Each structure stands twice: as C-alpha cells, then as structure tokens.
Amino acid sequence: MMIKNFLNRIPWLGILSLIAGWLAWTLISRFSGLPRFILPSPNDVWLSFIKSLMNGTLLYHTAITLIEVLLGMLAGVTFATIVGYALAKSRTLEKILSPYLVASQAIPIVAIAPLLVIWLGGGILSKVLICALIVFFPVLVNTVVGIRAVPSALYDLMHSIRATRWQILIKLEVPAALPVLLGGLRVGATLSVIGAIVGELVNAQDGLGYLLQLGDFQYDTSMVYVAVFMLIVLALMLYGMVTLLERKFLKWQQ
Amino acid sequence: MKSSPILTVENLSVVFPDNNGGLRALDDISFEVCPRDFICFLGPSGSGKTTLLRIIANLLRPTTGKINFIRNQHPQIGMVFQQSNLMPWRTVMDNIKLPLELEGMGENKARLKAQEMIELVGLRGFEDSWPRELSGGMAQRVAIARALIHDPDLLLLDEPFGSLDAITRERMWMELSHIWQASQKTVIMVTHSINESLFLADRVLVLTQRPGKIKLDLKVDLPRPRNDDIRYTPHFGRLARKLRETIE
Ligand SMILES: Nc1ncnc2c1ncn2[C@@H]1O[C@H](COP(=O)(O)OP(=O)(O)OP(=O)(O)O)[C@@H](O)[C@H]1O
Ligand SMILES: [Mg+2]
Numbered sequence: 001m002m003i004k005n006f007l008n009r010i011p012w013l014g015i016l017s018l019i020a021g022w023l024a025w026t027l028i029s030r031f032s033g034l035p036r037f038i039l040p041s042p043n044d045v046w047l048s049f050i051k052s053l054m055n056g057t058l059l060y061h062t063a064i065t066l067i068e069v070l071l072g073m074l075a076g077v078t079f080a081t082i083v084g085y086a087l088a089k090s091r092t093l094e095k096i097l098s099p100y101l102v103a104s105q106a107i108p109i110v111a112i113a114p115l116l117v118i119w120l121g122g123g124i125l126s127k128v129l130i131c132a133l134i135v136f137f138p139v140l141v142n143t144v145v146g147i148r149a150v151p152s153a154l155y156d157l158m159h160s161i162r163a164t165r166w167q168i169l170i171k172l173e174v175p176a177a178l179p180v181l182l183g184g185l186r187v188g189a190t191l192s193v194i195g196a197i198v199g200e201l202v203n204a205q206d207g208l209g210y211l212l213q214l215g216d217f218q219y220d221t222s223m224v225y226v227a228v229f230m231l232i233v234l235a236l237m238l239y240g241m242v243t244l245l246e247r248k249f250l251k252w253q254q
Numbered sequence: 255m256k257s258s259p260i261l262t263v264e265n266l267s268v269v270f271p272d273n274n275g276g277l278r279a280l281d282d283i284s285f286e287v288c289p290r291d292f293i294c295f296l297g298p299s300g301s302g303k304t305t306l307l308r309i310i311a312n313l314l315r316p317t318t319g320k321i322n323f324i325r326n327q328h329p330q331i332g333m334v335f336q337q338s339n340l341m342p343w344r345t346v347m348d349n350i351k352l353p354l355e356l357e358g359m360g361e362n363k364a365r366l367k368a369q370e371m372i373e374l375v376g377l378r379g380f381e382d383s384w385p386r387e388l389s390g391g392m393a394q395r396v397a398i399a400r401a402l403i404h405d406p407d408l409l410l411l412d413e414p415f416g417s418l419d420a421i422t423r424e425r426m427w428m429e430l431s432h433i434w435q436a437s438q439k440t441v442i443m444v445t446h447s448i449n450e451s452l453f454l455a456d457r458v459l460v461l462t463q464r465p466g467k468i469k470l471d472l473k474v475d476l477p478r479p480r481n482d483d484i485r486y487t488p489h490f491g492r493l494a495r496k497l498r499e500t501i502e
Contacts, residue, residue: 153339160311160333161353161404171352175343252343252384 037219048222049229057211062230065208068124068196069238072131073188080136081181084143085173094144101140109134110198117202127199127207134195135188142184146177179253182246189238193231208234259286260329260440261310261408266319267465268305279305281465283319292434292441294451296497297461303444304336306466307410310442329440332406334414338393340385346372346396347381353404371399374429390417395426402433409434411443415450424482427453431479448497452490453480460500470500 022042028034029041036044052058087094113130120126150173158168200209208227215223266283269276280302287293295303308314309321311331323329332353340349350371354364372378375395385393394417401409415423431454434441445451451458452474460470474493476484484490 153335153337154341156308156311156313157333157335157339159313160331160410161356162330163356167356171355172341175341178343250343252345252386254384254386 037221040222040225044222045225045229048220049226052223052226058226058230061206061208061211061227062234064124064206065193065196065200065231066234068127068199068207069131069192069234071124071128072195073135073185073192073238075128076132076135076192077139077185077188079132080139080184081143084140085147087140088144088147101137104133105137109195113198113202117199122203122205126202127196127204130199131192131195134191138187138191139181139184142180143177146180147173149180150176179246179250182242182250185245186239186242189242190235193235193238197231257289258324260289260324261287262320262322263310264320264322266306266309266316266321268302268309268314269317278465280316281467283466283468285459285468285471287440287442289440290438292454292456293443294455294458295442295444295461296446296448296451296458296501297444297466298463298501299446300464301461302464302466303461304412307333307412307442307444310408311410329407330404331408331410332401332404333410334394334397334401334412336412336416338385338390338397338417340393340396340400342385345382345384346377346388349385349396350399350403352400357404367403368399371403374402374433375399376425391419391422394418398426405437407440409439409441409443411441413444413446416446423450428481430454435479448494448501449485451497452476452493453485458497460497470497472496 025042029039032039040048049058083097087097109130113126116129117126120129154172154176155168158172163171196207197209197212200207201213204210208230211227212224215221215227263286264284266280267278268280269278271277283306285293295306297303305314309316311333312328341352344352347365347368351364351368354367359367369381372381375398377392377395377399380388380392385396388396394414398414401411415426418426427450430441433439434454441454443451443454455474458470458472458474459468460472461467462469472493476487476490476493
C-alpha cells in the first residue's frame with residue numbers, strides 16, 4: 001500500500017520526457033554533424049559541469065550572482081514598499097511622482113546598465129543597483145494596489161477600537177496587502193536574476209554572466225550551457241522561496 | 255433616578271456629497287442616552303441608521319449639529335457592523351482577541367479572555383477556524399464576541415442578528431439581555447425588527463424614510479427580565495402595533 005502510494009507520487013511522465021529529451025539531444029549532437037562549439041553533447045556539458053564544480057569556479061560565480069540578486073531584491077523591495085505605501089496613501093504624491101515612475105519604466109534597463117556600470121564600477125554594486133531597479137516597479141505597483149484594496153470597513157473596525165496608525169499598519173494593512181505584495185515579489189524575483197546577468201554581461205570579473213561570456217570568448221560552449229543551467233536553478237530557487245513564503249503567510253487563503 | 259446622559263446628540267444632520275446638491279441622510283436628529291440605557295433605532299432601509307452609528311463611533315463627522323459625550327471624553331466602544339467584518343487572515347480566536355492586542359494585553363491573558371467569549375457565543379471547537387469556513391451567523395457571533403471582549407462602555411450594534419436564523423436569533427436576544435444586565439453597559443442598536451426592539455430595548459426611536467428624522471420616541475415599559483412569553487402579552491401587542499403604524 002505504502003509502496004503503491006510512493007510509486008504514484010513519482011512524476012513518471014516528467015521523468016520519461018526528460019530522458020527522451022536527453023536522448024534526442026545526444027542523437028542530434030552526434031549525427032547532425034554540427035561542430036561541438038555550436039551544439040555540445042549532453043555528455044560534454046555534464047563533464048564541464050563536473051569539472052567546474054570540482055575546481056570551485058561554478059559555486060563561486062553562482063554565489064556572486066546570488067548575492068547580487070538577493071541584495072538587489074532586498075534594496076528594491078524595501079524601497080518599493082516604502083514609496084508604494086506613500087503613493088497609496090497620498091493622491092497628491094502619486095500625481096507628483098507618476099511622470100517619473102512612468103518614464104523610468106519606459107527606459108529599458110538594458111540601455112542604462114552600461115551607464116550604471118560606468119558610474120559605479122564593474123564590481124558588485126552596479127549589479128545590485130540594476131537588480132534593485134528592475135525589481136522596484138512591479139513591487140511598487142503591487143504595493144499600491146494591495147494597500148488601496150484594504151476594505152474600508154476594516155479601517156472602520158480599527159478606528160472604532162482606537163487603533164494607532166502603527167497598529168493599523170501592522171495589524172491591518174500589511175496582512176491585507178500581503179497576497180498582492182507576494183505576487184509582486186514573485187515577478188520581481190525572476191526579473192532580478194535577469195538584472196544581475198545584464199549587469200554582469202556589461203562588465204564583470206565574476207558571476208554567472210561573466211562565466212557565460214568567458215565560455216563565449218573561449219568557444220567553450222559547454223561552459224555556456226552550464227552557466228545557463230545554473231541560472232535556471234537560481235531562478236527556480238527564488239521562485240520556490242516566494243512560494244514558501246506564500247505557504248507560510250497565506251494559509252488562510254486555503 | 256435619572257442619571258445625567260453619557261451622550262447627547264443635538265440637531266444633527268448629515269449630507270453626503272453627490273452630483274446634485276448632496277444627499278441628505280440624516281436630518282435634525284436630537285436625543286440623549288443615559289448610562290445603562292438600551293436604545294433601539296428602527297427604520298426603513300436607507301434611513302441613515304448606519305450613518306448615525308458611524309457618527310457616534312467617531313468614524314464620520316456630522317455636517318451640522320453636535321454630539322457630546324459625558325466629560326467630553328469619547329467612550330470605549332465595541333461595535334458590531336452590519337457585515338461581520340472579520341479579518342480573513344485571522345482565526346476565530348485571533349479575530350476575537352484583536353481589541354485586547356491593541357490594548358497591549360499579554361498573549362496568555364488575552365487568549366483566556368477570548369476563550370470565555372467563545373464559550374459565551376457558543377463557538378467552542380471553532381477557535382482555530384478561518385472566517386471563510388464559518389456560516390454567516392457564526393461569523394456574526396464572532397463579531398459580537400470581538401465587540402464585547404474589551405469591556406467597552408458603549409456597545410453599538412448595527413443589525414447584529416440580521417443574518418441569523420430565527421432560533422439562534424432569539425437565543426442571542428436572551429444572551430444579549432443577560433450580558434447587558436450583568437455588565438451594565440449602554441447599548442445602541444439598529445434593527446429592522448419590531449419584535450427584536452421590543453424584546454431588548456428600554457426605548458425605541460423610529461426613523462423616517464430618507465432623510466432620517468426621529469418620528470417616534472417610544473418608551474418600552476415592559477418588565478424585566480423579559481422572556482419569550484412577554485411577546486404574547488397585550489401590552490407587547492399594543493407597543494408593537496404602535497411601532498408598526500409609525501413605520502408605515
Ligand atoms: N459614505 C457614503 N457616501 C455617500 N452616501 C452614503 C454613504 N454612506 C451612506 N450613504 C447614503 O446615506 C443613506 C443612508 O445610508 P445608511 O447606510 O445610513 O442607511 P441604513 O439606514 O443603515 O440602511 P440599511 O437598513 O439598508 O442598512 C443612503 O441613501 C446611502 O446611500
Ligand atoms: Mg445600515
């Protein structure tokens with residue numbers, strides 16, 4: 001009975017599909033006649049993965065990118081929620097700031113990334129800022145929407161029992177806006193990884209973006225594949241983190 | 255032995271802004287409330303009953319007129335809203351103890367008190383339920399418990415039993431009478447039900463169609479404690495007829 005349950009829980013179709021993909025990739029790389037630097041075989045990529053894992057480079061560069069992404073998210077989310085809260089509370093402020101906010105969204109981050117790197121140097125700081133900028137807007141918008149959607153009847157309740165402004169913030173506004181806020185964070189997490197890579201591609205001595213570029217220059221396509229693969233893992237990890245937060249804090253939504 | 259009023263309302267009017275000159279919800283309302291009074295407002299939909307409670311709770315300012323509290327001090331209020339108005343992210347227990355949290359009471363003490371209230375409104379076993387799992391009537395009982403828990407001076411009830419079935423509603427009438435008699439609170443309650451107002455109140459104030467004016471101020475001189483039988487007495491019938499005639 002238990003074994004049956006266990007067997008049922010394994011996603012057989014998913015595993016089969018991965019194996020089929022692996023096989024197809026192997027066959028194509030072997031028989032298509034494409035050179036290795038265009039399409040390495042899965043085995044090449046695997047060897048490259050093991051090698052960079054063993055000599056520590058892979059973990060090092062992944063850690064750098066992860067730090068950039070996390071610091072950037074921290075800065076972006078903090079700033080965005082504070083500004084978003086102020087905007088949600090004041091229509092005047094919204095009118096004053098909205099031209100800048102809309103304009104800032106019209107600038108593709110890729111276009112100003114080189115500028116930021118010139119200003120702040122090729123180190124980690126410029127990447128953190130790019131991540132923060134890219135995370136800022138979705139979290140800001142969701143904060144405004146979330147706070148504005150707090151039911152006015154619940155404000156009445158809080159006022160009727162003489163809640164202070166701080167209590168209203170902590171006990172009403174934050175929990176009420178949290179579902180929408182975490183939605184913003186989910187989008188922001190994925191964007192943040194993109195931000196870090198964009199920054200690293202412009203100029204960097206380390207990080208997965210650097211690894212990508214290095215592989216590119218050296219015609220070491222397997223390395224490029226490994227870096228891309230790590231980026232996917234990174235993005236999924238962040239996504240999973242947000243999902244965990246949602247599980248923990250949004251239990252009441254079922 | 256009439257004590258001095260804890261609340262006086264003088265010539266109160268409320269006009270809500272709208273596109274053609276404003277919507278008058280309440281018009282020249284005056285009345286007083288003495289400590290331990292149980293007052294019911296009875297009136298058709300849209301006559302401004304909720305608006306009046308919101309003014310008393312200091313959630314809304316009147317357009318003209320005054321509202322004065324004894325010693326010019328706004329009393330501690332417990333309010334039950336027309337919709338149960340629970341926080342969906344808090345369990346039954348946590349919703350009920352919210353007012354105590356705001357007062358800074360310790361967690362253990364607050365839980366004990368909340369548990370007492372849960373027993374009182376008959377929700378034992380539902381402490382850890384989410385609001386979405388409750389029926390309308392259960393949610394309303396949570397709201398009643400929440401309004402009582404911090405021992406307010408003034409209880410404002412906006413059709414608190416509207417969503418209850420007849421049997422539960424009458425049980426809640428008895429409970430409310432008991433609570434009121436034991437705790438000596440002042441109660442202002444809004445209702446659509448003539449029976450409910452006569453069963454519970456010392457005084458029934460009838461409001462007219464919009465804009466709400468006080469059309470009748472009826473003293474309910476039925477003996478207390480009141481029980482089910484009182485509804486079949488001739489005096490109850492007379493008062494009920496009087497209210498019905500005023501409303502129509
Ligand atoms: N915030 C508001 N803005 C504009 N108009 C309002 C507002 N609140 C109430 N009104 C209007 O004032 C009038 C009285 O509303 P109120 O809610 O006080 O009625 P009520 O007697 O409680 O009715 P019901 O028995 O249906 O609950 C209604 O016409 C309503 O549309
Ligand atoms: Mg109403």
